[in-house]
Amino acid sequence: MISKKTKYAINALVYLAKENKGTEPIQISKIAESENIPRKFLEAILLILKNAGMLSSRKGKTGGYFLHKSPDEINIADVMRLFDGPIALLPCVTHTYYERCEECKDEATCGIRSVFADVRNETVNTLKNATLTEIMLRAELMKKEKK
Amino acid sequence: MISKKTKYAINALVYLAKENKGTEPIQISKIAESENIPRKFLEAILLILKNAGMLSSRKGKTGGYFLHKSPDEINIADVMRLFDGPIALLPCVTHTYYERCEECKDEATCGIRSVFADVRNETVNTLKNATLTEIMLRAELMKKEKK
DNA sequence: TATAATTCCTATCGAAATAATAGGATTTTA
DNA sequence: TAAAATCCTATTATTTCGATAGGAATTATA
Numbered sequence: 280m281i282s283k284k285t286k287y288a289i290n291a292l293v294y295l296a297k298e299n300k301g302t303e304p305i306q307i308s309k310i311a312e313s314e315n316i317p318r319k320f321l322e323a324i325l326l327i328l329k330n331a332g333m334l335s336s337r338k339g340k341t342g343g344y345f346l347h348k349s350p351d352e353i354n355i356a357d358v359m360r361l362f363d364g365p366i367a368l369l370p371c372v373t374h375t376y377y378e379r380c381e382e383c384k385d386e387a388t389c390g391i392r393s394v395f396a397d398v399r400n401e402t403v404n405t406l407k408n409a410t411l412t413e414i415m416l417r418a419e420l421m422k423k424e425k426k
Numbered sequence: 427m428i429s430k431k432t433k434y435a436i437n438a439l440v441y442l443a444k445e446n447k448g449t450e451p452i453q454i455s456k457i458a459e460s461e462n463i464p465r466k467f468l469e470a471i472l473l474i475l476k477n478a479g480m481l482s483s484r485k486g487k488t489g490g491y492f493l494h495k496s497p498d499e500i501n502i503a504d505v506m507r508l509f510d511g512p513i514a515l516l517p518c519v520t521h522t523y524y525e526r527c528e529e530c531k532d533e534a535t536c537g538i539r540s541v542f543a544d545v546r547n548e549t550v551n552t553l554k555n556a557t558l559t560e561i562m563l564r565a566e567l568m569k570k571e572k573k
Numbered sequence: 574t575a576t577a578a579t580t581c582c583t584a585t586c587g588a589a590a591t592a593a594t595a596g597g598a599t600t601t602t603a
Numbered sequence: 604t605a606a607a608a609t610c611c612t613a614t615t616a617t618t619t620c621g622a623t624a625g626g627a628a629t630t631a632t633a
Contacts, residue, residue: 282590282592283592283593284591317592319593319594320593323593338599338601339599339600339602340601341602342602
């Protein structure tokens with residue numbers, strides 16, 4: 280399971296991608312209210328997204344947040360890694376957070392590792408393609424189907 | 427990341443599938459030593475695998491554990507669910523452990539949910555096919571390649 | 574029948590992670 | 604200068620994880 284931080288972060292990002300037509304920043308409180316996220320918790324989350332270069336902010340009165348990158352450059356894989364660390368299910372199959380399994384005898388011929396490497400590749404692939412644009416597109420399609 | 431319980435469980439199962447040629451049970455201590463798993467911790471794990479119907483045991487002197495099912499009927503998906511719960515990354519896309527996301531507005535048209543449903547399907551598919559037989563086969567193939 | 578060796582079972586513990594809040598410093602507009 | 608926003612650090616409560624302790628029950632065998 281992904282953490283609530285990651286889930287809230289994705290929801291906030293999608294919200295900003297949808298609402299932020301002009302360049303006027305949107306306040307934390309507004310996002311929190313609309314997306315049902317605890318105000319103070321969201322504050323911390325947005326700050327992390329900003330420091331990671333996904334969001335920008337304006338301080339002071341009339342301040343708020345807005346996307347720093349284009350919506351098709353922000354994807355779920357990067358957001359997950361930012362808050363939850365590695366996407367892989369075993370430490371020995373992550374690329375950026377690699378760590379050997381202490382109990383393992385021979386990594387190069389481990390059948391278990393081989394399976395989890397496949398899972399990792401599939402998952403990262405799907406999540407890399409899941410940009411904010413893609414997420415909004417999927418939602419649109421489902422709304423049309425519904426009618 | 428999967429828990430150490432799941433990782434140890436898979437290792438123990440593969441070990442039993444490989445070593446248990448006759449019907450003589452294998453003792454906890456032997457498995458623990460061979461697979462570098464803390465003895466007492468493994469004890470608890472094997473008990474759970476037994477109660478789930480994957481292992482059988484003989485008590486008392488000359489007692490120990492052995493596979494209850496055939497190695498191609500035991501897969502990683504089931505082991506993971508047993509120890510770590512749902513495989514899905516969002517509560518709203520699991521089949522057996524379904525739970526609504528509190529903060530969600532409309533599940534039926536949620537683009538985020540749609541992405542994580544894809545991930546779930548891919549992962550479950552791969553892990554269901556990852557039986558003990560499959561894992562041993564992969565290891566064999568890699569050993570041959572190495573030469 | 575006693576003993577040794579094993580699984581079975583419950584309780585407990587410390588450390589880490591998670592979800593969230595508190596409180597104030599800083600910045601900016603008006 | 605006041606109001607309203609982000610920025611930043613610390614703290615807390617709860618849950619989960621990894622592991623151990625200690626003994627009860629069971630069984631082969633000397």
